[in-house]
Amino acid sequence: MKKFIKIAACLFALAIISGSMVSCSNPPALDAIKDEFVALIEASVEVNNIFFGEGLPTYKRAEGDGNLIYLEEHKAYYTFITDGERSILKYKIGDDEWKYAEKTAEAGKGESIYTDSEGNFYYPIEFDESQYEYVYDADSDEHYDYVRVDCKYQDIESIQALAESVYTQGYLKGDNWKEGDLGYGGVYAAMFDGFTIGTEISYARYRTDDSIDGFYLLKSNEFEPYFTTHKTYDYSTMKIVSPSKAELVNIEITANGRYIDYENFEVKTGEHTVTLTFVFEGGEWRLDTPTY
Numbered sequence: 001m002k003k004f005i006k007i008a009a010c011l012f013a014l015a016i017i018s019g020s021m022v023s024c025s026n027p028p029a030l031d032a033i034k035d036e037f038v039a040l041i042e043a044s045v046e047v048n049n050i051f052f053g054e055g056l057p058t059y060k061r062a063e064g065d066g067n068l069i070y071l072e073e074h075k076a077y078y079t080f081i082t083d084g085e086r087s088i089l090k091y092k093i094g095d096d097e098w099k100y101a102e103k104t105a106e107a108g109k110g111e112s113i114y115t116d117s118e119g120n121f122y123y124p125i126e127f128d129e130s131q132y133e134y135v136y137d138a139d140s141d142e143h144y145d146y147v148r149v150d151c152k153y154q155d156i157e158s159i160q161a162l163a164e165s166v167y168t169q170g171y172l173k174g175d176n177w178k179e180g181d182l183g184y185g186g187v188y189a190a191m192f193d194g195f196t197i198g199t200e201i202s203y204a205r206y207r208t209d210d211s212i213d214g215f216y217l218l219k220s221n222e223f224e225p226y227f228t229t230h231k232t233y234d235y236s237t238m239k240i241v242s243p244s245k246a247e248l249v250n251i252e253i254t255a256n257g258r259y260i261d262y263e264n265f266e267v268k269t270g271e272h273t274v275t276l277t278f279v280f281e282g283g284e285w286r287l288d289t290p291t292y
């Protein structure tokens with residue numbers, strides 16, 4: 001009888017322990033986590049824009065060697081400015097104000113200011129040179145532009161700090177990342193390493209340049225943004241869906257924006273349902289799926 005009581009007691013204890021384990025594995029109530037999840041989705045907009053959208057602001061490419069050429073015959077100073085695909089002639093005669101003319105291969109109405117040896121014409125234009133800051137020279141990497149110094153992110157570490165306050169380590173560094181690993185995986189690989197597929201080179205979106213006096217953050221000018229308009233979410237439609245547990249919660253929510261119609265393999269824009277995964281990591285919730 002005593003043996004039966006002991007066995008029964010053990011089974012009862014196991015049942016309690018087992019019940020506790022099942023209870024601990026249940027996801028938290030939506031009301032308890034909704035505000036935190038909404039805050040993460042909102043914060044992800046800035047991260048997504050830096051990584052996959054327009055990116056950090058850079059100085060415009062208005063190149064010029066800054067050397068003025070003087071023509072004694074005309075008492076004139078001039079130089080050339082490259083503004084994207086435009087070629088601008090900047091000139092002044094005597095004590096006159098600086099003026100500008102734009103290069104064109106075709107003759108237009110009016111009289112051209114200058115015709116070069118290749119037969120291109122330069123016609124007077126209004127040009128606001130003050131919007132350009134001459135930070136590029138002949139040694140500047142043609143694949144990268146300088147991030148503006150008035151941008152609050154001036155190094156890769158500050159970008160990573162923002163990203164890691166929103167997204168999981170696995171999403172950013174790759175699922176196989178472990179503490180102490182060197183190098184990047186996941187999203188960071190494309191953002192800070194770049195990669196090569198065959199003969200195609202994908203430049204890292206951001207890198208630093210300390211080859212000259214100072215330390216500068218550069219952004220690739222060849223990266224094609226994934227989106228121009230970020231998705232918006234209807235938070236009133238949030239609900240927890242399976243599989244979910246205590247430290248990993250899947251949320252189904254209605255979104256509006258670009259999405260892939262997998263039935264027809266088409267990219268569409270409009271209202272659709274998405275599932276976002278949140279992971280409890282390092283004592284805080286983090287997004288484990290992109291939201292753009």
